[in-house]
Amino acid sequence: MKKRNIILIGFMGVGKGTTARAYSKKYNSFIIDTDDLIESKENMKIKEIFKKYDEKRFRSMEQECANWIEKSVNNTLISCGGGFYKVKNIKKIGIVVLLDASFEWIHNRLLTAPNSKAKLKKRPLFSEPKKAKKLFNERSSDYHAVADIVINVEDKNLTDIVKEIHKKIASKSKKSKK
Secondary structure (H helix, E strand, O other): OOOOEEEEEOOOOOOHHHHHHHHHHHHOOEEEEHHHHHHHHHOOOHHHHHHHOOHHHHHHHHHHHHHHHHHHOOOEEEEOOOOHHHOOOHHHHEEEEEEEOOHHHHHHHHHHOOOHHHHHHHOHHHHOHHHHHHHHHHHHHHHHHHOOEEEEOOOOOHHHHHHHHHHHHHHHHHHHHO
């Protein structure tokens, strides 16, 4: 049976969590966040996991999380960490929706947010914008390759983004039933 999950992917800071919460409120859906699941399971923050272990270990935790989601979760919106798109079974989990924007727009979004200090603290890579932009450039084509749907979020309000996701998911679901 095909999973009816919606998986939000995109670069850190693009607004996956914010979009997921708004979507959930508008369409009364359950949401989970892969980083939150990993933090709960490991009983430590992502930043601490990277310090204690390394990126390779964290990516294996993401794969464990993806395996659990594939087996256990349906009809849910899933907000993912920036590197979650690499899990092997992402297409089996549901429809992959890329929230897309330029690096400059994402960086500005974080810098000008009312809680920008907290947002930037959660994303320490942005303390070195050149490194962050390099990673953004490395991931950009991979995000597009794995996405079933691409939503450009630049300069759009949250309500419009949520409606666009819902409309494109509905359209895709109708096509797949034919």
